[in-house]
Amino acid sequence: MLRILVDEDKCTACGQCAEICPKSAKIWKVTNVAHIVDLRYCHVCTLCAMECPENCIRILRPGEEE
Ligand code: SF4
Ligand code: SF4
Numbered sequence: 001m002l003r004i005l006v007d008e009d010k011c012t013a014c015g016q017c018a019e020i021c022p023k024s025a026k027i028w029k030v031t032n033v034a035h036i037v038d039l040r041y042c043h044v045c046t047l048c049a050m051e052c053p054e055n056c057i058r059i060l061r062p063g064e065e066e
Pocket of ligand 2: 020021022023024027034041042043045046047049061065
């Protein structure tokens with residue numbers, strides 16, 4: 001199963017992950033930290049992880065371990 005992990009200790013809630021994500025409204029919710037709401041719409045473009053200034057997003061494809 002695909003997973004996207006946000007390091008909540010590093011996340012500043014800047015919202016850049018959600019801004020760049022092509023399916024942002026369905027996938028991301030940014031409150032005091034960024035949360036994944038629903039990954040069914042994610043096509044693993046990795047833009048969110050590349051955009052994050054804190055480098056706190058990890059994308060784990062099926063079979064990859066933390
Ligand atoms: S881009 Fe990174 S620091 Fe900014 S809200 Fe998203 S996860 Fe948090
Ligand atoms: S990998 Fe792409 S589609 Fe998936 S959450 Fe990140 S920016 Fe959105």
